[in-house]
Amino acid sequence: MRYLLLALPLLLGQVPAAQAQVTVGIGIELPGVRIGINLPVLPDLVRVPGYPVYYAPQAQANYFFYDGLYWVFQGDNWYASSWYNGPWRRIGPDHVPVYVLRVPVRYYRQPPAYFRSWRADAPPRWGEHWGSDWQQRRPGWDRWDRRAAPPPAPLPTYQRKYPQSRYPQEPERQHSIRSENYRYQPRDPQVRQHYQMPDRAPTRESRPAVPQRRVAPEQRVAPRPPAPPPQAEHRARPQPAPTPREQRPQAAPQDRSRDPGRAEPSNRGQDRKDDARERRRDDRKDDRGSDRRGGG
Numbered sequence: 001m002r003y004l005l006l007a008l009p010l011l012l013g014q015v016p017a018a019q020a021q022v023t024v025g026i027g028i029e030l031p032g033v034r035i036g037i038n039l040p041v042l043p044d045l046v047r048v049p050g051y052p053v054y055y056a057p058q059a060q061a062n063y064f065f066y067d068g069l070y071w072v073f074q075g076d077n078w079y080a081s082s083w084y085n086g087p088w089r090r091i092g093p094d095h096v097p098v099y100v101l102r103v104p105v106r107y108y109r110q111p112p113a114y115f116r117s118w119r120a121d122a123p124p125r126w127g128e129h130w131g132s133d134w135q136q137r138r139p140g141w142d143r144w145d146r147r148a149a150p151p152p153a154p155l156p157t158y159q160r161k162y163p164q165s166r167y168p169q170e171p172e173r174q175h176s177i178r179s180e181n182y183r184y185q186p187r188d189p190q191v192r193q194h195y196q197m198p199d200r201a202p203t204r205e206s207r208p209a210v211p212q213r214r215v216a217p218e219q220r221v222a223p224r225p226p227a228p229p230p231q232a233e234h235r236a237r238p239q240p241a242p243t244p245r246e247q248r249p250q251a252a253p254q255d256r257s258r259d260p261g262r263a264e265p266s267n268r269g270q271d272r273k274d275d276a277r278e279r280r281r282d283d284r285k286d287d288r289g290s291d292r293r294g295g296g
Contacts, residue, residue: 035079035088037061037072042084042159048107052099052152055107062108064100067191068153068184071100076112080194083174084159085167089194093130097190098141099149101126156182 045054045065056063062073072079072088078096079088105111106120118125123142127135158181168174186192 034086035072035074037063037085037088038164039085041163042157045155047152048103050146050149051103052150053103054152054155055103055109057109060109062110064103064107065155066097066100066153067186067188068156068182069186069191069194071096073108074110082178083168084156085164087171091194093126093134094137095190095193097188098138098144099188101141102144150187153184153186154182158182 039059043056043059043063046057047054052066054065056065064071064073069080069082070084071091072081078091078093078100079086080091081088102123104121105115105118105124108115108124114129115124126141127138156178158177162168162177168177
């Protein structure tokens, strides 16, 4: 992983690491979990007079400690971490604790250019820098009673056992070590919110989550039925169309005369005609016989 170095390390010579001037190679990796802070050991932290905040006078960075967390102002952004070399979490201007914002300008070891025209014994003009909207959201951040300031949090000296060569890189291991050695619980609501969030492992890129569109109840679409299973590769061959069935011979009409139980239908009209025809033949025979007898 390549970092853009903005400050070259100074030669430490033979001076012990704990007493040497700490150098910081500054390079930002979005989304801010690594900012190039590479301290050889836990730096010496000195309390800012009248403030519950510590700063690192030997670090070539705007490096502070407040209420159990380390705070770094770099590249016009604030970062926080529970370990002195990170990983770091970027903190928005609306969520930086007010006591960190109130630290005077002179305790910034690498102040940005726009700090130069401001008073060294006063806090930076954050309202002027971040705008009136931020000033309205954070009213009274620069007005406070110093006598009512809370006591500073105890320093996490247990981290001296973990120099750069033994520094725990995994967030889970960092959390485990901190839970065993540091019982302090933050008092500041802003710090407590960040303190309870687990640190994330460094990543190269962070993409914002895409918000899901809410659908009104009347616009919700019923779930689609499951797709039918794919058809078999070898389909059955189509059967030939059935041929028309042969006409079956109609059954012969039933001979009703053979049924003794059924009466034969009568045909009286036809019988009458037959009787009349027989009588006419008989009459003609009688006439012919009479003619023969009379002629003889």
